[in-house]
Each structure stands twice: as C-alpha cells, then as structure tokens.
Amino acid sequence: MIRPASTADRALVSSLLAGATWKHQHLDWFSAIELIGTPPCFLALEGARIVGCMACPPDVREIDWIRLFVAGLGYPVERVWDRLWDVAQDAARLSGATAAAALPTADWMPGLLKRAGFREVNQVIFLEWGGAPLPGHPPSKVRIRPLRRPEIAAVAEIDHRAFRPMWQLSPQALEAALAQSAVATVADIDGDMVGYQITTASAVGAHLARLAVDPPLQGNGIGSLLVCDALRTLARRGLRRISVNTQADNRPSLRLYASLGFAPTGQSYPVYTFML
Structure with a gap:
C-alpha cells in the first residue's frame, strides 16, 4: 500500500531512517524530517508497517528533486523504490513539474535511478x-x-x-x-x-x-x-x-x-x- 505522508508520520519516518541501510537524503538546507508532510511525499506500507518513504517536494515549481528516499531494513530496495516512484512521478506531473532530479551521494543509488529511466546529465565537483x-x-x-x-x-x-x-x-x-x-x-x-x-x-x-x-x-x-x-x-x-x-x-x-x-x-x- 502507498499513501501520502503527513506531519503526524514524522516520528515513524525518523525511526525508519535510524534503522535503514538504504537511505538517500538530498544535500540542501532542510532536514529529511522537515519534508515529511509536504507533497509529493509518500509512504510504502506492508500491513501496518512503514517500509519506505519518498519525498520530492519542489523548491522551485519546475523541478522536483528527490530529497528523501529510504527503504526499511530487510525489504528489497528495488521493490520499495518502484512502488514509491510510480506514485511520486504521477504526483509531480500533476503539480506542474517538468522534470525530476537526484544528486545521489551513495554508490547504490545511481543503479536505481538508471533502472527507472533517469539520465546522468552533470557532476557536482x-x-x-x-x-x-x-x-x-x-x-x-x-x-x-x-x-x-x-x-x-x-x-x-x-x-x-x-x-x-x-x-x-x-x-x-x-x-x-x-x-x-x-x-x-x-x-x-x-x-x-x-x-x-x-x-x-x-x-x-x-x-x-x-x-x-x-x-x-x-x-x-x-x-x-x-x-x-x-x-x-x-x-x-x-x-x-x-x-x-x-x-x-x-x-x-x-x-x-x-x-x-x-x-x-x-x-x-x-x-x-x-x-x-
């Protein structure tokens, strides 16, 4: 199940981040927890358990940076990503964004991005x-x-x-x-x-x-x-x-x-x- 995240979910996402192996946080001025509840932001659930989160609220209207992605310990990161990204990209389109972007700082993240159709366009040095x-x-x-x-x-x-x-x-x-x-x-x-x-x-x-x-x-x-x-x-x-x-x-x-x-x-x- 995928559902929108609200500010009431911040403590749950904080716990998920604390125990997760697969986590991406964008390099910017906002903490990951501050983003929870600002759309597009979604949770992946197995039953009542939160197993993943993706937040990509735009800072400027045209571009949705992937600011947070986390998959819970013991859950296939590809499966969690696929479920969340399918919903998040539709929400980004509806909000008027023309592109999504990501600045991965962990070596496992580019593989997910390429698999989803992202293209490398630059480097930050x-x-x-x-x-x-x-x-x-x-x-x-x-x-x-x-x-x-x-x-x-x-x-x-x-x-x-x-x-x-x-x-x-x-x-x-x-x-x-x-x-x-x-x-x-x-x-x-x-x-x-x-x-x-x-x-x-x-x-x-x-x-x-x-x-x-x-x-x-x-x-x-x-x-x-x-x-x-x-x-x-x-x-x-x-x-x-x-x-x-x-x-x-x-x-x-x-x-x-x-x-x-x-x-x-x-x-x-x-x-x-x-x-x-």
Whole structure:
C-alpha cells in the first residue's frame, strides 16, 4: 500500500531512517524530517508497517528533486523504490513539474535511478581553499556588506536570474541558508544589490554554499570580491579550510575558484534527471 505522508508520520519516518541501510537524503538546507508532510511525499506500507518513504517536494515549481528516499531494513530496495516512484512521478506531473532530479551521494543509488529511466546529465565537483594568498582588487564602486533577512526576496531575484531552474533556490531555502550561515554578504553598486554569497561553518572548516552575481554584471570581478571578503573574514576567525562545490560544466565558476587558489578535492557526485 502507498499513501501520502503527513506531519503526524514524522516520528515513524525518523525511526525508519535510524534503522535503514538504504537511505538517500538530498544535500540542501532542510532536514529529511522537515519534508515529511509536504507533497509529493509518500509512504510504502506492508500491513501496518512503514517500509519506505519518498519525498520530492519542489523548491522551485519546475523541478522536483528527490530529497528523501529510504527503504526499511530487510525489504528489497528495488521493490520499495518502484512502488514509491510510480506514485511520486504521477504526483509531480500533476503539480506542474517538468522534470525530476537526484544528486545521489551513495554508490547504490545511481543503479536505481538508471533502472527507472533517469539520465546522468552533470557532476557536482568539490574544491577546497587551504589558505592560499588572495589577489588584491583595484578600487571599485562595489561595496560588500552583511546580508539582512528582509532582503531575501531581492536575493532570490538575483539567484533566479543567475541560475537555470534546476539550480535555483526559493526564498524559503535562502532564508534557511541565511539562518545557518557563518558569513552572508551582498555586493552593492550605488545602493543596488548586484550579488550575494552565503557561507556556513563548523569546527573543522567552512563551506561556501552559495554565490551569485546578476548576469549583466558577471565578469567584472564582483564574485571574486564577495568570495575574497568571505575568505578573509573566515581566516580571521581561524578557519583556513574552505570548501565549495559547483557543476562540472560551469566553466566561469571553475575559473573563478581556481584564480583564488581553490583546488579539486577529487570528490564528486553525479546529477541525474528524469523528464516528466
């Protein structure tokens, strides 16, 4: 049996996750349990027992990322996936999504995706800055200042202009990112916001989680100013290991990070899509 999940199921899904071998959780700003009850989100049951869960609520309307998939211990993962995906893809179509996407971080997940007709379209690759000297910048009209919560709507507008729908973040996701940030700044020119960055931190290092510059102004060093300011701020706090990830086909992004001393770590994850 397959049924929609509700917020009342969160404790049951939490228990399922705790004991499961087969579990996929998307890399984003929301915990898996927060997603339970936001459609499309479904449970697979054997009798009264929950044996699987799939959640793929969209962050932007066009794309449904598979944000959570879990199959209970002792249950065939392929069978649980098939039952849940059959229902979830229909629900995604009805909601207006044009594609589903997945960023698998476990080596067993790509097999399920390929079996279901997903196609690998990209790679997300990781780079790291280890304290390399940063370039100087000539005098500029660009001012870097802290990002304020009331500015999230303006940040989302820049984000949506800078990224294809698959990679865009909603205002809700950006607000969650800001709440988890260690350094969040915007770039202004004559009072107009032209770019932003959000970086998180932990005891072992930091992660440059988001960087965007308004497309008409890209290529003018604004991204470099934002990143260098964040790196210097973090270095003053004693953090000199900063990671970032970007798409393998995003050549401008890769050139920027290379120019600032970021080097590939060798870690990467494939990106899969399924046209609905």
